[in-house]
Amino acid sequence: MEKLKGLKCRECGRHYPSAPVHVCEFCFGPLEVDYHYEALKGVVTRASIAAGPPSMWRYKALLPIEGDVAVGHHVGFTPLVRADNLADELGCREVWIKNDSVCHPTWSFKDRVVSVAVTKAKEFGFDTVACASTGNLANSVAAHAAEGRLKSYIFIPADLEPGKVLATLVYSPTLVAVEGTYDEVNRLCSEIADKYRWAFVNVNFRPYYSEGSKSYGFEIIEQLGWRAPQHIVVPCAGGSLITKIWKAIKEMKALGLIDGPVTTRVHAAQALGCGPIVTMIKNDTDVLVPVRPNTIAKSLAIGNPADGYYAYRTAKESGGHGEHATDAEIVEGMLLLARTEGIFTETAGGVTVATTKKLIEQGVIPRDESMVICITGNGLKTPDALYERLETHVKIRPTLSAFDRALAELKSHGTQEEPRCR
Amino acid sequence: MPVTVRIPTPLRSITKGNAEVRAKGESVAEVVDDLERQFPGLRERVLDDSGELRRFINIYVNEEDIRFIQGKKTALKDGDTVSIVPAIAGGR
Numbered sequence A: 001m002e003k004l005k006g007l008k009c010r011e012c013g014r015h016y017p018s019a020p021v022h023v024c025e026f027c028f029g030p031l032e033v034d035y036h037y038e039a040l041k042g043v044v045t046r047a048s049i050a051a052g053p054p055s056m057w058r059y060k061a062l063l064p065i066e067g068d069v070a071v072g073h074h075v076g077f078t079p080l081v082r083a084d085n086l087a088d089e090l091g092c093r094e095v096w097i098k099n100d101s102v103c104h105p106t107w108s109f110k111d112r113v114v115s116v117a118v119t120k121a122k123e124f125g126f127d128t129v130a131c132a133s134t135g136n137l138a139n140s141v142a143a144h145a146a147e148g149r150l151k152s153y154i155f156i157p158a159d160l161e162p163g164k165v166l167a168t169l170v171y172s173p174t175l176v177a178v179e180g181t182y183d184e185v186n187r188l189c190s191e192i193a194d195k196y197r198w199a200f201v202n203v204n205f206r207p208y209y210s211e212g213s214k215s216y217g218f219e220i221i222e223q224l225g226w227r228a229p230q231h232i233v234v235p236c237a238g239g240s241l242i243t244k245i246w247k248a249i250k251e252m253k254a255l256g257l258i259d260g261p262v263t264t265r266v267h268a269a270q271a272l273g274c275g276p277i278v279t280m281i282k283n284d285t286d287v288l289v290p291v292r293p294n295t296i297a298k299s300l301a302i303g304n305p306a307d308g309y310y311a312y313r314t315a316k317e318s319g320g321h322g323e324h325a326t327d328a329e330i331v332e333g334m335l336l337l338a339r340t341e342g343i344f345t346e347t348a349g350g351v352t353v354a355t356t357k358k359l360i361e362q363g364v365i366p367r368d369e370s371m372v373i374c375i376t377g378n379g380l381k382t383p384d385a386l387y388e389r390l391e392t393h394v395k396i397r398p399t400l401s402a403f404d405r406a407l408a409e410l411k412s413h414g415t416q417e418e419p420r421c422r
Numbered sequence B: 001m002p003v004t005v006r007i008p009t010p011l012r013s014i015t016k017g018n019a020e021v022r023a024k025g026e027s028v029a030e031v032v033d034d035l036e037r038q039f040p041g042l043r044e045r046v047l048d049d050s051g052e053l054r055r056f057i058n059i060y061v062n063e064e065d066i067r068f069i070q071g072k073k074t075a076l077k078d079g080d081t082v083s084i085v086p087a088i089a090g091g092r
Helices: A046-050 A056-062 A084-090 A110-123 A136-147 A162-169 A182-195 A206-211 A214-223 A240-254 A276-283 A308-318 A327-341 A347-361 A400-413 B028-038 B042-046
Strands: A004-009 A031-035 A080-082 A094-099 A128-132 A151-157 A174-178 A231-235 A265-271 A322-325 A370-375 B002-006 B020-024 B057-061 B081-086
Touching: A031 A206, A046 A056, A046 A214, A056 A214, A080 A214, A084 A094, A084 A327, A084 A347, A094 A214, A110 A128, A110 A136, A110 A206, A128 A136, A128 A182, A136 A151, A136 A162, A151 A162, A151 A182, A162 A174, A174 A182, A182 B081, A206 A240, A214 A240, A231 A240, A231 A347, A240 A265, A240 A308, A265 A276, A265 A308, A265 A347, A276 A308, A276 A322, A322 A327, A322 A347, A327 A347, A347 A370, B002 B028, B020 B028, B028 B042
Parallel strands: A094 A370, A128 A151, A151 A174, A231 A265, A231 A370, A265 A322, B002 B081
Antiparallel strands: A004 A031, A080 A094, B002 B020, B057 B081
16 A cells, blocks of 8 residues: 555645645645555554664655655764763753754755655656755755756845855855845745746645654654653744654654653744744744844744744644743853764754753753753854854964963963873 | 735636736725635635634735734735735745
8 A cells, every 4th residue: 555645734634636735725724745654553663664774764654755765865863962961061860962963965954854855856757946945955955956966946045154055056056045034035935936847845845845854853762762752842943843853753652663651842942033933832822923033043044934833833732832042042052062062053053952951940841851952953054153252262383382381371361171291 | 006916826716827916905905805806715715714814824015924014904005016925835
């Protein structure tokens, strides 16, 4: 039996055949991939997953791909790091970092969604892929399009960080810098997608694309030894990742893959300068009020998140909460993770670390409960956020005596621990 | 005020396949009323039972989301463009 039933409207339940469409024709609700779960039960087992490749494709049976994987064969299965140093600093017992800052090939969790979307684009016979992006998605679509020998059109806000622009251009896409915010780029792309027959990964391919995010959740469960943590803190931009992590946990539970009850509370992390989802959670309302973003966390700067409503519902349904991080807290969050665990994340990761710290301090996350902090992008993409905060400690001429003097000076300032000579 | 209204694919079955139509009204609400007169059945696809904009539809007046202006009461002038756009799109 085929595992895919087709698409189904998340709001009104109308069914659609598998096709590159993303919106219900009647109620405009989002379409979601519908599976024959009964056909998967007993077939997808811990053993069948463990026998798969060391990539997200070990969960291929739970992803919307029927044929062969076309691109991104090595995406995912990133480290789940037991972060005891960070736990000490936070005064907590069990802290884990799910580290997609080292996701192959473009250093963010976006490789998970793009490899599914581009594979699907080839399945449907498209020769051009496209996206609206704040950077990470741009990198990933351009890279996977190159691998898949497809043309790509990448639309970005013109003020994007230079690192993310460069890390897109290197794959030779057509890069279109739009003078506007991400939300304006996104609206433009909705209209372009309506006019040109391209595979917009986050517009008409959104039902398939977003399913790729489930692999992030599957990996957390498997890597924890087939158990669900008590807390997961997820950065939110469009609100899709948090929704799909929660869906992944529910799917694994339904398939009998998780030991014990699921008591996971899923928390949302956003920047104060762009936090409409966390605002919904704090105000306990399912009505999203769009905002104009003003934050250094540009990869999270979506003022009108498409899945805001579902992100809110995920937090509510799981008993989770949310918190906003200021720009200063974001930078401190980045530095805290780097200093304690040797992991360099982008601004979005700073948001997640800062939010986790706040939720712990508020008592929302009890210090003796297990938690996973979702780190979804690499710090080398957003170095601009740190230049002013960091300084070169020592600059000397290439002589031993110069170093001895510098070291003595450092010691007198107490900026370094007591040096040990061999 | 005569304005241009951009119609997304899911509503074009009601607008006889047209991607752009003309409508009249002093405000967004009046334009929706006029669209209903021209294309019966369109209003219920855009507004819910209580007359509020459906959750998964955004309306823009000249590139600006009406939630940043006066919502459905947003005033229109000659030659404005009103875009009806599905809300579900994007990632990052």
